[in-house]
Amino acid sequence: MTGKFITLEGMDGAGKSTHIPTIIAALQARGIEVVSTREPGGTALGERLRELLLHENMHVETETLLMFAARREHIASIIAPALARGAYVLSDRFTDATYAYQSGAKGVAAVKVELLEQWVHADLQPDLTLLFDVPVEVSIQRLATARSPDKFEREDAGFFMRIRQAYLQRAQQNPARFRIIDANRSLEDVKKSVEDEISIL
Numbered sequence: 001m002t003g004k005f006i007t008l009e010g011m012d013g014a015g016k017s018t019h020i021p022t023i024i025a026a027l028q029a030r031g032i033e034v035v036s037t038r039e040p041g042g043t044a045l046g047e048r049l050r051e052l053l054l055h056e057n058m059h060v061e062t063e064t065l066l067m068f069a070a071r072r073e074h075i076a077s078i079i080a081p082a083l084a085r086g087a088y089v090l091s092d093r094f095t096d097a098t099y100a101y102q103s104g105a106k107g108v109a110a111v112k113v114e115l116l117e118q119w120v121h122a123d124l125q126p127d128l129t130l131l132f133d134v135p136v137e138v139s140i141q142r143l144a145t146a147r148s149p150d151k152f153e154r155e156d157a158g159f160f161m162r163i164r165q166a167y168l169q170r171a172q173q174n175p176a177r178f179r180i181i182d183a184n185r186s187l188e189d190v191k192k193s194v195e196d197e198i199s200i201l
């Protein structure tokens with residue numbers, strides 16, 4: 001028995017995390033076991049790496065390697081065992097975020113990310129990736145009213161524009177698993193779209 005792997009992606013401020021309870025409830029209503037997790041993080045070691053990644057300045061390749069180190073641990077101790085027992089895994093971000101942030105926005109060559117992806121999870125890809133998409137101005141406006149920003153959330157508009165472009169490109173390159181959710185709508189409308197996508201999984 002194998003479960004399904006769902007990932008949530010999008011710029012900071014796109015509002016993806018708001019919909020996690022909706023997705024969990026929709027799946028549980030179908031009697032499915034859901035493991036809800038996040039990256040960077042998801043394990044005790046991963047959460048310690050998250051602290052460093054979100055608040056320490058470091059070389060962008062160090063950052064990329066640490067993202068994948070946290071991911072390796074996450075897959076080994078949480079994601080793979082859950083999928084093996086038939087659970088659905090819902091992860092708030094995964095490797096598409098490394099393509100968007102470290103490669104698209106910060107300039108690490110995509111081939112380097114591909115190498116790490118092959119090393120760390122050659123045989124694992126999400127079954128469904130919901131990309132919460134909003135214009136950059138909206139994301140920046142939402143972040144301005146949010147809690148104190150981490151290091152990524154303090155970047156400028158150009159940084160966010162590159163993230164959005166990189167995510168949209170990832171979606172174009174992987175149409176079978178990506179669904180773009182227009183998150184620049186009312187919460188209710190976005191929730192409805194999310195439920196629709198989950199219902200056909």
Ligand code: TYD
Nearest residue numbers: 012017039040067093094097098101102152
């Ligand atoms: P985020 O998922 O937005 O959590 P929160 O809602 O608590 O702020 O924060 C994680 C940050 O880490 C986000 O700014 C994107 C960044 N990130 C990367 O740069 N690369 C990655 O591979 C991952 C998983 C996250």
